[in-house]
Amino acid sequence: MAELCLGPLLRCTDGSCATVWVETSEPCRVQVRCSDGAGGTAPTFQIAGHHYALVTVTGLRPGASPSYEVLLDGTPVWPLADSPFPPSVIRSPATGDAVRITFGSCRWAAPPADGKDAVGPDALDTLATRLAADPDAERPDVLLLLGDQIYADETSEQTRRWLADRRDLDQPPGGQVTDYEEYCHLYYESWLDPEVRWLLSTVPSFMIFDDHDIVDDWNTSAAWLADMRTTDWWQERLRSGLMSYWVHQHLGNLSPAELAEDPTWAAVHATPDGTPALRALAERADADSASVRFSYRRDFGRVRIVMVDSRAARVLAEDRRAMLDPGEAAWLREQVLTDEQTYDHLLIGTSLPWLLPHLIHDTEAWDAALCAGERGKRWARFGEWLRRGADLEHWAAFPRSFAGLADLIAEAGTAPAAPATVCVLSGDVHHGYLAKASWPSGGPHLPVVQLTCSPVHNSVSRMMRIGFHLGWGTPARLLGRLLARHGRCPRPPVSWRKQGGPWFGNQLMTLTLRDRSAHLRLECTTSNATLRTLHESVLTTD
Numbered sequence: 001m002a003e004l005c006l007g008p009l010l011r012c013t014d015g016s017c018a019t020v021w022v023e024t025s026e027p028c029r030v031q032v033r034c035s036d037g038a039g040g041t042a043p044t045f046q047i048a049g050h051h052y053a054l055v056t057v058t059g060l061r062p063g064a065s066p067s068y069e070v071l072l073d074g075t076p077v078w079p080l081a082d083s084p085f086p087p088s089v090i091r092s093p094a095t096g097d098a099v100r101i102t103f104g105s106c107r108w109a110a111p112p113a114d115g116k117d118a119v120g121p122d123a124l125d126t127l128a129t130r131l132a133a134d135p136d137a138e139r140p141d142v143l144l145l146l147g148d149q150i151y152a153d154e155t156s157e158q159t160r161r162w163l164a165d166r167r168d169l170d171q172p173p174g175g176q177v178t179d180y181e182e183y184c185h186l187y188y189e190s191w192l193d194p195e196v197r198w199l200l201s202t203v204p205s206f207m208i209f210d211d212h213d214i215v216d217d218w219n220t221s222a223a224w225l226a227d228m229r230t231t232d233w234w235q236e237r238l239r240s241g242l243m244s245y246w247v248h249q250h251l252g253n254l255s256p257a258e259l260a261e262d263p264t265w266a267a268v269h270a271t272p273d274g275t276p277a278l279r280a281l282a283e284r285a286d287a288d289s290a291s292v293r294f295s296y297r298r299d300f301g302r303v304r305i306v307m308v309d310s311r312a313a314r315v316l317a318e319d320r321r322a323m324l325d326p327g328e329a330a331w332l333r334e335q336v337l338t339d340e341q342t343y344d345h346l347l348i349g350t351s352l353p354w355l356l357p358h359l360i361h362d363t364e365a366w367d368a369a370l371c372a373g374e375r376g377k378r379w380a381r382f383g384e385w386l387r388r389g390a391d392l393e394h395w396a397a398f399p400r401s402f403a404g405l406a407d408l409i410a411e412a413g414t415a416p417a418a419p420a421t422v423c424v425l426s427g428d429v430h431h432g433y434l435a436k437a438s439w440p441s442g443g444p445h446l447p448v449v450q451l452t453c454s455p456v457h458n459s460v461s462r463m464m465r466i467g468f469h470l471g472w473g474t475p476a477r478l479l480g481r482l483l484a485r486h487g488r489c490p491r492p493p494v495s496w497r498k499q500g501g502p503w504f505g506n507q508l509m510t511l512t513l514r515d516r517s518a519h520l521r522l523e524c525t526t527s528n529a530t531l532r533t534l535h536e537s538v539l540t541t542d
Contacts, residue, residue: 002028002051004077006191008070010090011054011252012298013142013204018057018090020070021252023050028073032057034066034090046273047247048180056256063094078201085194086135088201093141098514099303102127102203103144104507105210105351105427106455109190110156121529122457123506128195130531131202140510142300143203144307146427146454147210147351149249150186152177152241154212159189173233176215183244206298207249208307210351210428214241220393221371222316223384235286242282242312245294253296253307289313290325297335303513304343304419306335308350310395318372323401333408341417344516352394353426354405355435355450355496357471362480362489364396369487394428399489406494409437413444420516420540421447425509427454431468432509432522433501434537437494447539450496451520453509460504468502500535507534517542 007022020032024044030053031041038059044051057068067087070078079087093099104123112118131139153176155163160175162185169175177183191197211218215237219225228234251259259265264281268274285292294309308324315322324332336346348354356364367390369375370383386392395402409422422444429452437448460468470476484491505524508531512519518539523531 001075002026002072004070004072006188007197007201008032008078008088009191009200009252010088010202010204012206012255013090013092014255015062015092016058016060017256018060018092018204019252019256020055020057020068021052022055022070023052024072025051027051030055031071031074032068033071034060034068036061036064036066038066038090039068045268046275047243047268047278048275050184052247054251054259057090060090060092062092065089065091083198085132085198088198091139091141093301095301097301098512099142099300100138100140100510100512101142101144101300101303101305101347102140102508102510103146103349103425104453104456104509105146106148106212106430107145107190107457108151108154108455109186109193109457111158111189111193119457119459120506120527121525122193122196123508123523123525123531124199124456125193125195126525126529126531127508128199129529132195132198140203142305143199143205144305144349144425145205145207145456146349146425147208148212148427149207149209150183150190151212152183152186152237153215155186156189159185172231173237176237178233178237178240180240180243183240187244187248206253206305206307208294208309208349208351209245209249209311211311213245214238214311217388217391217393218311219314219316220388221384222318224388225316238286239279239282242285243278246278246281250294253298258296285312289315290327293328293331295328295331299343302342302344302515303347304335304345305347305349306332308332308348310350310352314398321368321372321398321400323395323398329401329404336408336412337415340412340415340419344420345513345518346412346419346422347425347511348405348409348422349425350395351426352428353450353452354395354402354424355437356394356396356429357468357476357498359471359476359480360394361396361492362484363390364392364394365399365402365489365492366483366487367392368397368399369489374488375486403493406437406439406492409448410439410443410494413446413448418444418446421449421518423511423518423539424450426450426452429468430455430458430460430464430504431501432503432507434499434520434535435496436499437496439494441493443494447518449499449539451509451511452501453507453522455506456508457506465502465504472498472502500537503534515542516540
């Protein structure tokens with residue numbers, strides 16, 4: 001008899017339908033049955049010996065929140081027997097309701113040792129605890145996870161013991177994961193956490209990868225990639241990482257209509273074993289980033305979210321270096337500018353912050369100029385060493401892409417049907433802050449803000465905390481300008497000032513958007529595993 005191995009995860013919600021993702025122990029037919037008669041069924045598909053299903057639930061009614069159960073070949077498997085949590089629900093907001101979007105990144109899912117969590121309470125755990133205690137309380141309509149959902153290169157002690165039973169950890173890459181089966185183990189470790197499992201079953205989630213989903217500083221530079229390709233483990237690691245990402249994260253980002261047009265989705269279902277089809281996709285993505293798109297767009301009423309792949313879509317050649325390949329950049333432009341009159345708020349999700357502390361921004365731009373040969377070969381070699389050692393690979397390290405995003409936002413913000421706000425949502429840097437952008441040469445008069453929230457569950461060293469504080473100060477700005485001058489870097493087309501932060505600790509941000517008003521709240525976990533509000537601000541009023 002089939003059993004539920006992982007999930008359910010409530011994923012893409014789209015008006016009258018939603019998708020629910022599960023992993024099962026063997027092939028079966030999966031049914032999702034809602035208390036109000038809505039529901040759906042789907043057969044499982046197989047990847048590398050694992051069995052999954054993505055069920056499209058239809059018949060949902062706006063304003064309703066029916067509970068649901070999951071059945072495998074007619075046998076109920078969810079909710080779990082004796083579950084301490086309330087029933088999982090699928091909520092469909094009514095037209096005109098406020099849209100609440102909670103986001104964050106960087107969740108290291110290692111279980112606490114001896115009941116003590118080395119990096120403090122998990123923000124998703126604490127959110128789940130709060131929602132479970134009061135099912136009628138205000139809850140997110142959308143949960144955006146902006147990267148590092150798993151750490152393929154920083155495994156827990158328990159995972160390393162499991163890996164040691166499979167292979168020799170004295171051989172590279174040691175305690176890091178190498179293949180699809182080991183990636184699956186990371187998702188079990190992360191998503192079988194009881195609180196997180198329930199949370200993901202009842203709050204719709206959308207995801208995008210960052211570097212640790214594959215390896216630290218993934219796609220930093222062409223030289224970095226060339227070095228990785230000389231190892232005997234990298235190619236399988238990358239293929240397995242992209243395959244597991246497609247199955248566990250990417251599928252649920254897509255609407256049923258988009259899935260119906262996806263050739264890989266069709267190929268996976270056309271055969272008893274979809275592994276070759278999915279491996280082919282991963283190999284294409286490795287050979288030519290422009291051949292596969294992991295970015296996507298979702299509209300929630302009059303809120304548009306464009307999630308941008310700022311890792312796999314890079315162009316790494318120094319003379320053409322870009323955060324997004326030309327096709328991806330054109331796609332982003334189309335998503336932002338199409339039917340502008342249909343949205344009041346534009347949210348651009350990118351795992352890496354667009355606007356950084358000024359010293360860090362100028363250092364990355366300077367380093368990019370050195371690596372491009374602006375100061376000769378010796379400086380270029382130094383620049384590559386510094387880029388890898390100091391993780392200089394955010395938008396500022398791709399100056400043309402940084403300026404291109406600034407120009408695109410300015411164009412959207414000055415259009416006749418301009419939105420009320422433009423928010424760039426990011427994580428990665430293990431602290432939170434709010435920065436507001438302005439255009440010295442004339443630009444949008446609406447709020448354009450960088451909202452950075454990280455980590456959900458991780459830490460940052462004391463020295464890094466000090467550095468992030470100092471990076472916003474006047475002396476740091478002066479030093480940054482000297483570096484930029486040495487690199488002959490042009491002035492950025494946009495300027496920005498910090499409006500809040502830096503905030504440290506495990507945290508989540510929530511945007512509440514109603515009509516043309518926008519409210520921001522930042523919450524951080526406390527020692528007694530609750531969420532405490534550190535910051536609230538009104539970005540714009542109706």
